[in-house]
Amino acid sequence: MSTVKIKKALLVEVALIRVLSIAFQLVFLKLYTYNTSIYELGTYYFLFTVSYCINAFLLIPLDYFQQSNIYKLKEGNYSLQSFNAINLTVLKLLFLLLTASCLLSIVFFPKYFILIVIIILLSISTYFVTLIRGFINNLELRRQATYCLLLENCAKIAVFFLLNKMAGHSSALMILQSLLFSSLIAFATLYVILRRIPEYNTGAIYKFDIKETFKFSYPMTFNAVINMLQTQGYRLILVPLGLTEVVGIYATVANVGISGTNAYSTVFGQIFVPGLYKTHGKYILTYLRNALLSLIVIMLGGYLFSNLVIRIITKSMLVKYSSLILYGIMTEGGNFLAGALIIYLTIKGKTYFTIRASTLGIVVLMISFGLLYFFKILNVYTIGIPIALSQVCITSYFFIIVYKLTAKSTNHE
Numbered sequence: 114m115s116t117v118k119i120k121k122a123l124l125v126e127v128a129l130i131r132v133l134s135i136a137f138q139l140v141f142l143k144l145y146t147y148n149t150s151i152y153e154l155g156t157y158y159f160l161f162t163v164s165y166c167i168n169a170f171l172l173i174p175l176d177y178f179q180q181s182n183i184y185k186l187k188e189g190n191y192s193l194q195s196f197n198a199i200n201l202t203v204l205k206l207l208f209l210l211l212t213a214s215c216l217l218s219i220v221f222f223p224k225y226f227i228l229i230v231i232i233i234l235l236s237i238s239t240y241f242v243t244l245i246r247g248f249i250n251n252l253e254l255r256r257q258a259t260y261c262l263l264l265e266n267c268a269k270i271a272v273f274f275l276l277n278k279m280a281g282h283s284s285a286l287m288i289l290q291s292l293l294f295s296s297l298i299a300f301a302t303l304y305v306i307l308r309r310i311p312e313y314n315t316g317a318i319y320k321f322d323i324k325e326t327f328k329f330s331y332p333m334t335f336n337a338v339i340n341m342l343q344t345q346g347y348r349l350i351l352v353p354l355g356l357t358e359v360v361g362i363y364a365t366v367a368n369v370g371i372s373g374t375n376a377y378s379t380v381f382g383q384i385f386v387p388g389l390y391k392t393h394g395k396y397i398l399t400y401l402r403n404a405l406l407s408l409i410v411i412m413l414g415g416y417l418f419s420n421l422v423i424r425i426i427t428k429s430m431l432v433k434y435s436s437l438i439l440y441g442i443m444t445e446g447g448n449f450l451a452g453a454l455i456i457y458l459t460i461k462g463k464t465y466f467t468i469r470a471s472t473l474g475i476v477v478l479m480i481s482f483g484l485l486y487f488f489k490i491l492n493v494y495t496i497g498i499p500i501a502l503s504q505v506c507i508t509s510y511f512f513i514i515v516y517k518l519t520a521k522s523t524n525h526e
Contacts, residue, residue, distance in 0.1 A: 123256060128380060130259045137266035139426055142372055145291070146365055146427045155361030156338035157285035158368075159352040162345040164232040164239075164289075169341040171206070172240035174330035175199060180247045181329075181459040182321075193248060193307070199321060200244075207237050225433050231289050238296040241432040245303040251387050257306050258383060261299055268295035276319055289394070332464040336455070339471035343478050343503050344444050347496055348524075363496050366434045369426050369454035370441025374411055378449040381407065389453065394460045397515060400453050408446040415442050440497025447504025454511035457518075466514050474507040 146154065157370060178197050186195055211233045218226045242265070250258040273291035277283050307313055349358050386398045415422070419435040451470075458464055481499030485491040 118316050120367060124384060127255045127259045127383065130256075130263055131380040131383065134259065134263040134266050135272060135380075135468045136374075137263065138376055138424045141266060141273065141291075143426050144270060144277075145283060145288045148277055149285075149288065151358045151361040151365075153283065153285045153361075155348075155352060155357035155359070157288045158345075158360055158364040159348045159357070160228070160285055160289060161230060161292075162341070162348045164236045165341060165345065166338075167210070167233065167236040168240055168479075169337040170334060171203070171218070172236070173337040174334045175203060175326075176240065176244050176247065177455070178326060178329050179244060180251060180390070181456070183248065183251055186316070186319060187252075187312055189319070190316045191314045192250060193310075195319040195321065199326065200241075203240075204237075207233070208317065209229040209269075228286060228289075231286070231293055235289060235293045235296065238293060238300055241287070242296050242299045245307050249303065249306055250383050251390055252310065253387050254306070254310065255383050255387075257448075261302050261306070264302060265295050265299035268298045294331075303311050309521055329459070329462075329464055332466075332468045336464075336467035336471045339475050340448070340451075342450070344500055346478075347482075347500070351496075356444075359493050359496075362431065362434055363437055363440075363493050366423060366428060366431055366437040367441035367444065367497060369423060370415055370438040370443075371445040372441075373415075373422075374408070374442050374445035374449065377407065377411065378404075378445065378452075382452070386453070386456065389456050390460065393455045394519075397453065397457045398519060401450065401512070401515075404450055404453065408442070408449065411446070412439065412442055414438055434493065437494070437497060441502055443501040443505055444497070447501075447508050450508045451511055454508070454515050455505050457515050458511075461518060463518065464512075466511070470507045470514075473510055474503040477506045478503040 145157075149157070153223065179199065182196075183193070186193065211230070212231060214229050215226065218229045222229075246258050246261060249261075268292050272294045273283075273287065276287050276290060280287065303329055303359050348360050348364065351357075385396070385400055385403070389400060419438045423435040423438065424432050455464075455467060458466055478499045481502055482491070485495050
């Protein structure tokens with residue numbers, strides 16, 4: 114069989130396995146949504162966002178930093194073990210955070226001890242799973258990365274089903290436990306694969322400068338935190354205000370759109386993101402064109418079939434809120450496009466532009482929410498307007514910057 118045919122067969126296999134993985138992801142969504150009360154769903158989304166805050170402040174920027182340096186290490190005959198020092202430092206910091214949080218919990222909030230431990234461990238495991246899967250996928254071991262994702266989604270279903278059967282009811286804590294255990298299974302599998310690839314086992318160790326890492330990461334930290342506040346910040350505000358069920362309704366329905374779009378973008382990314390790194394960003398405009406066309410199709414499908422999708426994937430009582438699915442598609446669609454644009458900026462060492470974009474996004478978000486609150490029209494149907502609007506503004510700004518950079522690069526050539 115020719116090399117071209119082998120590559121096509123591999124892409125087809127990866128796409129099929131990813132479709133199956135999407136199916137299992139939606140089964141998990143159906144399982145916990147159907148078995149969990151709206152109040153507990155609102156609580157779950159609140160707690161998940163608390164866990165994600167750790168990733169936004171520290172872990173996501175370091176992930177971007179390492180992914181952007183994979184091919185630089187490979188081309189210089191350096192090993193991926195060069196990243197071990199960075200991740201060991203991360204582990205030490207997170208261990209201190211975990212220890213301090215546990216001590217404070219024991220003294221002041223003993224009934225939340227288990228919850229705090231799960232939240233922090235989930236954040237840590239999510240980081241390492243995302244990091245190693247990114248290594249494997251960006252080194253074009255797409256089959257392994259895809260099968261591990263399938264394993265993780267299957268594990269979520271199995272663990273949740275088992276815990277639900279044992280307890281006889283579902284809760285926010287149970288959903289978090291399912292995510293944590295499945296994440297740990299995925300991490301163990303991915304780590305075994307990582308240890309066996311040549312890029313990890315061969316080559317010298319490159320010592321990254323702390324200042325270099327910080328200079329790259331702090332704009333990304335700002336961007337990650339602002340993105341978290343844009344897309345999930347409403348949970349941190351509305352739940353403490355007693356609007357847990359409003360959060361439960363909006364987050365559950367919008368999450369269907371987010372999950373579907375994220376599932377597609379992950380497939381798209383697994384196939385095409387390595388091309389961004391390999392070409393040092395030259396592939397960006399083609400990537401964006403195809404991604405934007407995909408999002409238009411997804412939006413149209415979401416508009417036409419929202420009632421049917423919500424009825425199948427969640428529960429019938431939420432069908433009347435099915436239009437909220439479009440907010441989810443727009444929110445994740447913004448992340449989909451912005452993610453590629455940020456990759457381009459990291460490759461070019463222009464991460465400071467992310468600070469400007471994030472500032473624009475949070476200003477638009479705050480003004481929009483302020484207007485909704487002032488005119489007393491902040492409700493389950495309008496929560497998504499500021500989120501979607503800020504995503505459009507950020508993505509547009511990134512696109513303008515990247516277009517100018519690519520035009521300048523073309524002129525120089």
